[in-house]
Amino acid sequence: MQRGIVIVDDDDLTRRGMAQVFADEPSTDVIAELSHEEALSWTDQWDRADIVIVDAANERSGPDQFPGVGVVQRVRERRTADQTMVIVVTGHFFDDAVRMRMREAGANFLFHRSELHDSSILVDAVLHPDTARSVPRPTDGETIFHLGITAATNVNTALAWAAGEGLLGERQQPRSRRSSMALRRQFNEVANLEPVNADGFKPANGQEAPSLRQIDRFLEWATKIKNVAITDTNDGAGKVAGAGGTGAGAGGTQRGRSRR
Numbered sequence: 001m002q003r004g005i006v007i008v009d010d011d012d013l014t015r016r017g018m019a020q021v022f023a024d025e026p027s028t029d030v031i032a033e034l035s036h037e038e039a040l041s042w043t044d045q046w047d048r049a050d051i052v053i054v055d056a057a058n059e060r061s062g063p064d065q066f067p068g069v070g071v072v073q074r075v076r077e078r079r080t081a082d083q084t085m086v087i088v089v090t091g092h093f094f095d096d097a098v099r100m101r102m103r104e105a106g107a108n109f110l111f112h113r114s115e116l117h118d119s120s121i122l123v124d125a126v127l128h129p130d131t132a133r134s135v136p137r138p139t140d141g142e143t144i145f146h147l148g149i150t151a152a153t154n155v156n157t158a159l160a161w162a163a164g165e166g167l168l169g170e171r172q173q174p175r176s177r178r179s180s181m182a183l184r185r186q187f188n189e190v191a192n193l194e195p196v197n198a199d200g201f202k203p204a205n206g207q208e209a210p211s212l213r214q215i216d217r218f219l220e221w222a223t224k225i226k227n228v229a230i231t232d233t234n235d236g237a238g239k240v241a242g243a244g245g246t247g248a249g250a251g252g253t254q255r256g257r258s259r260r
Helices: 012-023 036-040 044-048 067-078 096-105 119-127 141-147 155-164 177-191 212-223
Strands: 003-008 028-034 051-055 085-090 109-112 229-231 239-241
Touching (some): 003 012, 028 036, 028 044, 044 067, 051 067, 067 085, 067 096, 085 096, 096 109, 096 155, 096 212, 141 212, 155 177
Parallel strands (some): 051 085, 085 109
Antiparallel strands (some): 229 239
């Protein structure tokens, strides 16, 4: 029995190339190849997918440069992890924001794009995934500490609220101290951040909600691609060198070439 595959990537050449690899595989049926935007318009079409391969990032996508997270969320609105396996393939494997957000969204597996450099390796990884390759946890505890992220923080829920309030991108300053405090409290009812200064320590004034600067740092970290250099290690997993992340600075198959 063939397994239905959907490929989501905003790079047309990558998407078509990957689709051809699985079109040549007898055990798979490529249902569609989609951009992130097209994938986000799908609803019950996901019921046909056994496997979804998603690229995490697109630096041209606007305020949130990780539209793949929204795609995973859309799949999970219709399908459980047992019904549809979601595999994220990205060049941002070491970005802790990607890891946290994909774990929250319900992705099954996360691969660095360089690991799947050969078509046979790609097919084997998709059809016979190693359960040890589930989406890893964040590793940069210092950055997490400086952002005030806690075990109770839900990054994706916080970003959805922020987007609804117009906090992503260029944010207008609150008109008064009262409105500023209301915004900070409302945000943190959803985000559950620990109020901290830029150095990661709790403010001396005992404030109960994160400052607007802390919120901006968190949103920047969660939605923007970082410049991360990867150096090889003996175990082949690689490590992050100089990862920046706390600076102030989400129808069908129209262009997606449906296979059915």
